[in-house]
Amino acid sequence: xxxxxxxxxxxxxxxxxxxxxxxxxxxxxxxxxxxxxxxxxxxxxxxxxxxxxxxxxxxxxxxxxxxxxxxxxxxxxxxxxxxxxxxxxxxxxxxxxxxxxxxxxxxxxxxxxxxxxxxxxxxxxxxxxxxxxxxxxxxxxxxxxxxxxxxxxxxxxxxxxxxxxxxxxxxxxxxxxxxxxxxxxxxxxxxxxxxxxxxxxxxxxxxxxxxxxxxxxxxxxxxxxxxxxxxxxxxxxxxxxxxxxxxxxxxxxxxxxxxxxxxxxxxxxxxxxxxxxxxxxxxxxxxxxxxxxxxxxxxxx
Ligand SMILES: [Ca+2]
Numbered sequence: 001x002x003x004x005x006x007x008x009x010x011x012x013x014x015x016x017x018x019x020x021x022x023x024x025x026x027x028x029x030x031x032x033x034x035x036x037x038x039x040x041x042x043x044x045x046x047x048x049x050x051x052x053x054x055x056x057x058x059x060x061x062x063x064x065x066x067x068x069x070x071x072x073x074x075x076x077x078x079x080x081x082x083x084x085x086x087x088x089x090x091x092x093x094x095x096x097x098x099x100x101x102x103x104x105x106x107x108x109x110x111x112x113x114x115x116x117x118x119x120x121x122x123x124x125x126x127x128x129x130x131x132x133x134x135x136x137x138x139x140x141x142x143x144x145x146x147x148x149x150x151x152x153x154x155x156x157x158x159x160x161x162x163x164x165x166x167x168x169x170x171x172x173x174x175x176x177x178x179x180x181x182x183x184x185x186x187x188x189x190x191x192x193x194x195x196x197x198x199x200x201x202x203x204x205x206x207x208x209x210x211x212x213x214x215x216x217x218x219x220x221x222x223x224x225x226x227x228x229x230x231x232x233x234x235x236x237x238x239x240x241x242x243x244x245x246x247x248x249x250x251x252x253x254x255x256x257x258x259x260x261x262x263x264x265x266x267x268x269x270x271x272x273x274x275x276x277x278x279x280x281x282x283x284x285x286x287x288x289x290x291x292x293x294x295x296x297x298x299x300x301x
Contacts (some may be wrong), residue, residue, distance in 0.1 A: 027264045031115065035068060036069065037102065038074070038077065038101050039051055039065075039072060039073075039075040039088075039089050039099045039101075040259045041054045041055050041065065041073070041255040042054045043069060047099065047102050048093060048229075051073075051086075052086040052089040052090050055081060056086050058073065058081065058151060059081065059082070059083060059086075065292050075089050075092075075099055076088050084260070094115070095107075095111035095114075095136060095155070096112050098154060107135055107136030107155070108136060108156050109139055109155065110156060111134065113176070113177055114131045114135075114136055114139070115134060116174060116177050117131065117143065119173070123170060124169060125167065125168050125170075126168050127167070127168055128142050128146075129142055131143075136155070146163060147160070148182075151282070153276050154181060157177075157179035158177050159182070159200075161183050161185075162182065162184040164186045164187050164205070165184060165188070166188060167180045167188065168189070168190065169188065169189040169191070170189075171191055171193070172185060172192065173194040174194065174195060175194045175195060175197050177200065178200075180201055181200050181203070181221075182202065183201065183205070183206075185206050186206060186208050186226070187207070189209065189210055190206070190209040190211060191210050191211065192213075193209075193211060193215075194215070195216070195219060196215070197222055198219060199219070201219055201222055202221045202222060203224045204219075204226070205224075206226070206230070207227060207228075207247075208229040209230050210230065211227070211230040211232060212230075213232065214227055214235060216239060218239055218242070219240050221243065222243055223242050223245065225237070225240070225243060225245070225247070227248050229249065229251075230250075230251055231252060232248065233253065233254070235248060235251070235256060237257075238257060238259070239258070241262075243262065243266075244262075244264060244266075245265050245266045246264065246266075246267050246268070246269075247266070247268040250272075250293070254272070254273045254279060256274070256280045256281070258280060258281065258282035259282050262282075264283075266293040267294045267295065269296055270298060270299070271298065271300055272300065277296055280296075
């Protein structure tokens with residue numbers, strides 16, 4: 001996502017510098033009565049990429065701006081006009097930031113979330129139609145039964161995503177779905193799963209894929225994890241301080257560090273490569289297999 005923004009930013013820098021005068025609409029007449037809203041550098045009453053482009057052209061010395069325009073161009077309110085103001089406007093347009101005063105103008109669906117699903121369609125072979133336009137004003141009907149959207153004050157965000165048994169492959173990056181709370185992506189051919197920053201995620205089922213690693217860092221809300229039937233050789237749930245239930249059967253684990261202060265509702269570590277129960281630290285070995293909810297045997301030789 002960051003790379004895409006940088007690309008977008010660079011692209012508009014080039015476009016703005018080279019062709020700005022011709023293909024970008026010239027600044028329109030500025031209303032004299034009301035002051036311009038923050039970010040609306042060209043004063044057309046909208047906040048879009050043309051405002052970012054105008055700021056970049058101003059910074060390059062290609063255009064001059066009125067004092068009203070300069071005040072509006074200071075989108076981040078830090079005083080003065082810099083490239084950071086243009087970047088903030090692009091982030092707002094992409095749904096990654098909100099500039100106060102434009103909340104009522106935001107599209108219904110978060111464009112950043114829309115972009116993540118569109119990228120899955122491009123990169124992972126997800127057999128859905130893409131959202132087009134991808135600006136958050138539109139979601140294809142085919143997405144509805146798989147995606148749980150929730151209203152978050154200013155916009156709809158994706159809270160749940162069910163892409164189980166969708167015949168998708170390759171590395172899956174859902175790190176852009178910052179509001180994601182539950183994810184079903186089991187039964188696919190995924191080789192990677194990128195979850196960084198998903199601090200709201202409490203339920204993850206990524207069983208039956210081809211994962212060789214699973215990075216759980218920062219998943220502080222994760223309560224339920226099912227990652228069985230993969231090829232994991234290690235698993236580090238140390239950041240998952242809310243974890244209650246872990247099922248990681250049929251992997252290649254030889255060690256596992258659990259939290260000694262936690263009380264787990266269920267653990268199922270069968271069919272890994274633990275040589276003995278003490279390879280699982282932070283958990284009383286005597287509890288294994290005494291109760292159905294803590295299952296250790298059998299292990300692979
Ligand atoms: Ca504008």
